[in-house]
Amino acid sequence: MFERVVFEWVFVMMIGVDGNRRKGAEVNVQNHIAVIAESMAALRGALDEPAISFDSLEAAMVALEEVWRSKIYMDARFAYLAEGAEAAGRAGTHHVGDYLTRTLGISAAEARTRIAAGKDLFAPIEPRKGEEKDFLHLVDSERGAAMDIARQREERRANEGKKHQESARELVIEVAADKLAAIDSELKRLNSTAATSREELYAEALNQARARDVDDLRRWVRERVRAANRTSRTVAGKRDRLAAHRKREVWLSRPDSDGGVRFGGYLPAGMAAHLAAALAAGRNAGSNVEGKPKDDKRTLRQRRADQLNAICMGYVHDPAKARAGRASLVITGTVNDFHGVGVDTQFMTNTGHELNALEVVQATSQGADYWLLCEEGSQRPLNLGRAQRGASFEQRLVLAAMELVCSCPGCDMPASECDAHHLRAFIQGGRTDIENLTLLCRRHHTDNNDARDGKNGLGYYARDAESGKVGWCPPHGPPRFNTTVARSRAPGVRLATRHGAHSAVPT
16 A cells, blocks of 8 residues: 555656646646655555554655655746746745745745756856956957857856756756755856866766765765865956955854854955954963963963954954944843842843853953833833934934844844834935834835835835834734844843733734
């Protein structure tokens, strides 16, 4: 029974992939999905049979795992078609990644993987374009011929890329999702000017994936990328001297169970030299701590960490730099939090990190300048207005304390990474008063429709007239509020919740 159900389901899945590719619009996708859903229900029922055993399951489950990989092709195709169809507006956004997460309920990381696979498998491959300025190192009499040769070379490269893409579409249905994610992660390091194209490496990696485990595949792709990057050349055939500069980045992980984060990045040689020189100043025993050097038991890595912290604190506490608001550390809490402080008390910050009482003392060792009073039982702070369009430093502090993170439902981007958004647009007469401001990360800020006319499926943000809570109002349907754990930690939200503030319709 179980083997027969698996075989039928596998057969339907393969028809769904090959048929969709061969017959296009003739394939009734909905019918295939209905059959798959019915087969899945039958599979679950078969697994519940008392007589089922591992031996009877093994071959069938291996077959099921293999055919399930074909869904990668479907996911990539759907993500690519969603971009072309401008489907994002159906979920109230400009971003297809947000459309996929909201519509399919998948993670942002999974959405990015599907979008990347869609581009790798289906996006048109165009020749790289060269401009005359790229060939100025040649004399006039040679420049035209060199540009023609380069154009022909790039056209051949693009044609080869199309063949590799076709090969990749055949290979991808045999590759597990975690291997595909590993390939995409490593190929992000490939220079756009690398001698070997992404299309060629992608197809080669998919072929290698059939015989390598995830870790070995990742190492294989990494070595191929390094080799390709060593021979990077521009369209004009010159060495790409800005490759490292374009790839510069710094990243921080989400806090772990201890509250700490991991961080890393990539720096071109000049930036790396500055960082190394700045950190070297703290390598000596006794640096950045009180006491005698001989009593310093810190490791070299710990001294480097303390030196990096000293550099950052110097920047944050520099009045000339901190007044912008983003460069300020804002420690939030209610009056009760500070009155009842103990060893286990945690305070949220505008950067998304929790500090304990000792860390608060260390962070404020050079003084703290601002305190905020909130309206009792409401998410509405006391009035703090401004005549100019940009939010003031003080207003950004208030927003951090009241909201802590982006106001978009489901978003936990910290205040330090957010813009101060006018609920009623400044150009439409909206004042830069604290009641007309809310936090929006750059991604969700671009999704706001100031006209409030529902165009392109985009909604807007408004404040609840009774509770003071800011919500997102879609073109159709009731307003939605951010109920993430991070948002609930905002002192303004906690105060309102404690006093039972209720919601009405935003205005």
